[in-house]
Amino acid sequence: MKKFFWVLILTLIWLPSVQADLTIEITEGVEGALPIAIVPFGWQGAGRPPVDVSAVINADLQRSGRFKTIPQADMLSRPTTAEEIQFKDWRALDVENLVVGQVRPQGTGGYEIRFQLFDVYKGEQLTGYTIPTTAPNLRATAHRIADLIYEKLLGIPGAFATRVAYITSVKQDDGTQRIDLNIADADGYNPETIVSSTEPLMSPAWSPDGRKLAYVSFEEGKSAIYVQEAYTGRRQKVTSFKGINGAPAWSPDGRKLAMALSKDGNPDIFVFDLGTKKLKPLTRHYAIDTEPAWSPDGKSLVFTSDRGGKPQIYRVSAYGGPAKRVTFQNSYNARASFSPDGKLLALVTREDGSYKIAVQDLDSGIMQVLSQGSLDESPSFAPNGSMIIYASKAGYRGVLAAVSVDGRVRQRLALQEGDVREPVWSPFKK
């Protein structure tokens, strides 16, 4: 099989208000990517548009690995409306699909984006919308357009208009570490810090509605689990028992948090009802039980346990009962999470002394290793199940990386400064 290897620096931004600028590189592409042309959108305002909308759409589709976008330099014409399109110009380039559009100012601070997607060979429009938006939302609207194009052509929803939460650690001038919990767009833009601490922060988890994050903070000198509204900053301390308060995981209905607590002597899985504030033990074993994750139907959970000597993944009913081991390949398997369709588990596995990201098919039990690092961890599925974002190491720094679930497309999201880790992909916006 012939593979294309290429490195593309797609984006490089500088935001003076935040220290986090992300570089996204596609480190490995895939043969069979769909050729598509995103023609630069027309601009009907004064000066330059605040955001190059077509460039954002282009970068999203390219980054997914499922599309091969045509460089502007190769385009024979630059239509911005349906009337201006000469389909033969695009057939000559072997382009199968074409996107044209325009951005125009609308009222004070408003914009209107119009776009149309065409099948070049049939010469037909496949979809088209006119979307009103505002200056701060121009990038978000561009991601939504990329989602619409992705879904129209591939039949599954795009996950570009989503966000990623992650932890950064930056060494300060006085030698201490500053640990931040951040949220950024899925392409790394618009990073915002929502919690900042000199003590460790870990294990962020999105609520199913994408509005809250649960996480672990050591700000009081020991671990405690907090739930914070991502966009208001309001937060509450959920548990701060003696010992470990760790690994919060939201139930699919958003009403409960599964977690690991060692208040009774060693870490076991508990389920905390956020409404009634009642805590229910789910596992009880002298081994380490941690890293719970709910199945999408909410009927069962997987968790990591070393009850067999080494960490392996076990599955237990959400109503309790015996746990059944589900991983048997390799001597170390941990931090499993379900794919959105519930068919796969993403997990960390140790192979030849290296820690890598793998997926295991729950029906067949077959495991496929997807990543190539030696210290990879924290896999998190995109909400459409197409990609897994995870933490990796590049030299002395932690970086974020993503891989398609078939292992054929890889990309790296590198922060310019400090250590980046524990990425978690948000659910779809609701």
Place this chain on the structure above:
Amino acid sequence: MNRMLTLWVSLTLSVLLLAGCSSTPSGDRQAGADVSEQSTGAGGQDGSGASTSAASEGAAWTGDPLENPNSLLATRVIYFDFDQSTVRADYLDVISAHADYLAANPQMVVRLEGHADERGTREYNLGLGENRANAVRSLMMAQGVADNQLVVVSYGEERAAAFEHNEEAWALNRRVELVY
């Protein structure tokens, strides 16, 4: 590489142990408590008894026993083998000295901060760090230290002591820190 580090740690420890023994009458069990009594002279043990050597060994330590650099109590970090939470034999004397000190000073409280190296997942490592701290705690309680004198906190891999990604750094990160 790892073995060299272990060797280095053991050598350092041996030096500390020797220093500890020389300042106490019977360096096996009562080390910590005896240091606090300050009743013995290091020089007196070997018979050659020159007062100059006794002075240089710090035998006449009059300050807080926790501050005595020649005491076993000066060792505040216990290192562990990969994926293990069993206390290595070479640390039993150190833990014993701290336990004696705590038993003799029931108003004192120590934080046992458990840590893991970066390999493996973060939450599992939190469990591993806690197991290590609990292993130290159990040994101390067996020697009469009260439960409320021991506070166990696990940081897992979140507070590394060494930041390289190699065996040397990992060995330095698999540890329990005693924080008074």
